[in-house]
Amino acid sequence: MKLTAHFGPIAPGVYVWQPDGGAAWGLANCGVIRAGGEALIVDTPYTPALTDAFLAAAREVIGAGTPLDRVVVTHANGDHTWGSQQLPGAEIIATQAALEHQCVEPTPGQLHALVHDSDPDQPLGWYFRRHFGAFDFSGITVLPPTTTFTGRQELSVGGTPVVLYEAGPAHTVGDLFVHLPEQRVVFAGDLVFAGDHPSHWAGPLELISAACRRILDLEPEWIVPGHGPLLTPDGLRKHLGYLDNLAAQARLLHGQGRTAPEAARLLIEEDRYPGLGLPERLAISLSTEFRHLDGNRTVPELLLPMEHAARIARDRAVSAEHTGQPDADRTTAPEAIPIQTS
Numbered sequence: 001m002k003l004t005a006h007f008g009p010i011a012p013g014v015y016v017w018q019p020d021g022g023a024a025w026g027l028a029n030c031g032v033i034r035a036g037g038e039a040l041i042v043d044t045p046y047t048p049a050l051t052d053a054f055l056a057a058a059r060e061v062i063g064a065g066t067p068l069d070r071v072v073v074t075h076a077n078g079d080h081t082w083g084s085q086q087l088p089g090a091e092i093i094a095t096q097a098a099l100e101h102q103c104v105e106p107t108p109g110q111l112h113a114l115v116h117d118s119d120p121d122q123p124l125g126w127y128f129r130r131h132f133g134a135f136d137f138s139g140i141t142v143l144p145p146t147t148t149f150t151g152r153q154e155l156s157v158g159g160t161p162v163v164l165y166e167a168g169p170a171h172t173v174g175d176l177f178v179h180l181p182e183q184r185v186v187f188a189g190d191l192v193f194a195g196d197h198p199s200h201w202a203g204p205l206e207l208i209s210a211a212c213r214r215i216l217d218l219e220p221e222w223i224v225p226g227h228g229p230l231l232t233p234d235g236l237r238k239h240l241g242y243l244d245n246l247a248a249q250a251r252l253l254h255g256q257g258r259t260a261p262e263a264a265r266l267l268i269e270e271d272r273y274p275g276l277g278l279p280e281r282l283a284i285s286l287s288t289e290f291r292h293l294d295g296n297r298t299v300p301e302l303l304l305p306m307e308h309a310a311r312i313a314r315d316r317a318v319s320a321e322h323t324g325q326p327d328a329d330r331t332t333a334p335e336a337i338p339i340q341t342s
């Protein structure tokens with residue numbers, strides 16, 4: 001199977017690499033900013049092979065004389081940062097919180113084991129094979145950020161201003177978003193998902209909504225989400241409606257004494273958010289939200305909400321099979337490179 005990715009300009013000197021992958025984990029959008037003989041990368045893909053494809057497309061537009069030696073990492077999830085090793089010696093810029101977060105993220109070796117050594121008959125093993133099985137996590141060295149900041153950081157790319165805003169804790173504890181005031185573009189990282197349900201790990205949801213409102217206040221023309229198609233401000237406002245509705249539903253269902261996975265199943269049954277892929281991720285964002293509603297401040301357990309999501313997805317796949325319906329969430333295997341760019 002072949003992954004296709006689109007690479008092209010969205011504003012003068014601003015390019016986005018968008019892998020096609022509706023209802024897919026791990027296929028993040030990446031960016032390149034080019035101006036005055038300098039370049040800046042925003043996020044790198046999940047694996048070396050995906051990163052090489054992205055960088056080949058990037059080098060074509062920036063030209064041979066411009067080094068790719070600076071990367072901004074929007075947060076410490078592997079699908080946005082594990083490609084950094086393909087740019088040896090590059091400056092890697094992230095929030096201080098992202099640096100600390102990186103230490104508790106699963107390693108490439110652990111993900112490899114979850115895909116290959118887990119029990120395929122158990123929900124988690126089934127789910128990891130299905131959604132992560134096509135990524136090759138071997139040979140990845142996770143590079144920590146070399147430059148960190150808190151609050152706000154201004155950069156210049158060949159004289160073009162780039163402003164980084166710390167926005168975590170939100171999707172993770174260490175999020176940032178990237179604002180290009182002259183081009184009116186924001187790279188939002190996973191503060192914003194388009195097309196699929198988000199999976200928010202740090203929360204609470206009101207902090208993610210607050211970050212989205214900060215992005216809207218900057219009056220961008222385009223918002224590049226961490227995953228999925230580009231959004232206009234109207235599209236982001238619609239996504240804000242989703243986040244606010246989900247927070248309200250969480251309060252309601254938590255107040256009724258439901259567990260997070262029960263609440264996720266109910267919202268899916270009600271088809272409350274039609275048209276969004278990976279609905280089982282509601283179990284992850286709701287686990288996060290319920291943890292806050294419970295006043296639980298311990299470091300979140302990552303695999304448990306993932307297992308809740310896996311159980312929901314498998315139950316849905318089994319029931320789709322029994323009723324003869326197409327399995328809408330069947331993901332496409334992402335990594336059979338070569339990537340076609342267009």
Ligand SMILES: [Zn+2]
Nearest residue numbers: 028079190226
């Ligand atoms: Zn992501």
